[in-house]
Amino acid sequence: MSPEASDWSAAGCYPVAPGIHRIPLPMPNDGLRAVxxxxxxxxxxxxxxxxxxHVPEAWDRLAAGLRAVGGDVTDVADVYVTHVHRDHYTLALELRRRVGARVHLGRGEATGLQAVRALGSNVPISSLRELARAGAAHLGDPVVEATRRESFDLSDWQDPDTWLDPGIxxxxxxxxxxxxxxxxxKGHVVLHDLDxxxxxxxDHVLPTITPSIGFELGEWALPLGQYLGSLSRLLDRPDAEMLPAHGHHGGSVHERVVALLAHHDRRLxxxxxxxGSNPDPVTGLQVAERLSWTKHGRAFYDLDAFNRMIAVCETLAHLDVLVDRGTxxxxPGASDEVATHFRG
Structure with a gap:
């Protein structure tokens, strides 16, 4: 057992509560570094x-973490996955293949899984569509090139053993x-141990960053509106200690939810x-270019290609909420290939 490291992503196995340990697993070439x-x-x-x-070093790191507390990967009977992104889901299916673990996933992720299998690649086509709607289709070119070079294994995207519905x-x-x-x-779930x-x-409530919104395949359904509603509903539940997928564990869920809601209010x-300061209607790209990004306040064009895409999509998610509210x-353009403009 390792003491909690100052770097939350450092390899190890960290005690969280009686009978619970946190094991950071690597995310190669990703700014989040670990899950x-x-x-x-x-x-x-x-x-x-x-x-x-599902990368080789993640399996090895998981096995080492479990051995540190007297366990083994063969002891894993169930994997409860909060959402279908690859840093959360794909190694779960490898555990099913190799040790027979049962995999459980929120029912709302079914259409996303189907879309990934139908596409058969890591190319984020829904985000590319949103870039076009923002007048930023050209920003997707380097992302497409990079994702086409990535390996894709269809067996990492099969259905779970159980679809999780609300309940115990x-x-x-x-x-x-x-x-x-x-x-x-669409199908993200949290697991609340009330006792x-x-x-x-x-990724719903993270301690130091805000999660990306709407980064999945399929049609958008006002994702930021959904996210803000999901945050607010957590305030109606008993408070709990936060065990997030990225960042140090601990701290009040309610306290962080209030901070996240305030952040999005400021962003809106x-x-x-x-x-409102522009005499002409603006595109999503034009708005994103004038905002600062990340907790370090970086300029839009200081971001890498992938994060510029995420930034534009998140800007559109906020713009859509403001339209929905009547602000x-x-x-809209004549098609998805023509940018939508927004005005006050």
């Missing part, structure tokens, strides 16, 4: 919350409530100011 998988003692063996990304999961030694929290993806006062928040205000007006 935290939580190993939980259950009546059937070990249950994991989130599976990790009984692990024998503890009971979790499955709570749908759409926004980051222990813990909540596995996945910034976007209204940009749109701004959208003037």
């Amino acid at each position: 935290s998988v939580y190993a939980v003692e259950s009546a059937d063996g070990l249950a994991l919350v989130d599976g990790g990304w 999961v009984d692990l024998g030694t503890r009971r979790w409530e499955v709570v749908p929290t759409p926004g980051h993806t 222990a006062g813990l909540m596995f928040t996945g 205000g910034e976007i209204v100011a940009v749109a 701004l007006v959208a003037e």
Whole structure:
């Protein structure tokens, strides 16, 4: 067992609560650096919350972490996945193939999984569509080139053993409530251990950053509106200690939710100011270019190609909420290939 490191992504196995350990697994060439998988003692063996990304070093790191607390990958009986992004889902299916672990995923992710299998690649075509709507189709070119070079294994995107619906999961030694929290993806769920006062928040509530919104295949359904609603509904639940997928564990879920809601309120205000200060209607790209990005306040063109795409898509998600609220007006182009303009 390792003491908690100052770097949350450092390899190790960190105690969280009685019978629960956090194991950071690597995310190659990704700015987040790692995803935290939580190993939980259950009546059937070990249950994991989130599976990790199916890369060789992740399997080795998981095995080492479990050995540090007297376990083994063969002890993993169940993997409860908060959402379908590859850093959470794909290693879960490798665990099923190699040790027979059962995989559980929110029912709202079914259409996303089907879309990934139908596409058969990592190219983010839905995000490319949104770039075109923002007048930024050209920003997708380097992303397409990079993702086409990535390996894609269809076996990493098969259906889970169980689709999770709202309600109680009984692990024998503890009971979790499955709570749908759409926004980051359509089928994201958090797992609330009411007895222990813990909540596995996945990417829905993160301690120092805001999750990307709407980065998945399929049609958008006002993802930021969904996300804000999901955040607000957590305030109606008992508070809990936060066990997130990225960043240090600990701290109040409610406190962080209030901060995230305040952040998005400020962001919406910034976007209204940009749109309102321009005498002509603006595109999503034009708004994104005038905002600062990341917690370090970086300029838009200081971001790499992938994060410029994410920034434009998140800007559109905010613009769509403002249109839905009646604060701004959208003037759609004739097709997805023609940019939408927004005005106050």
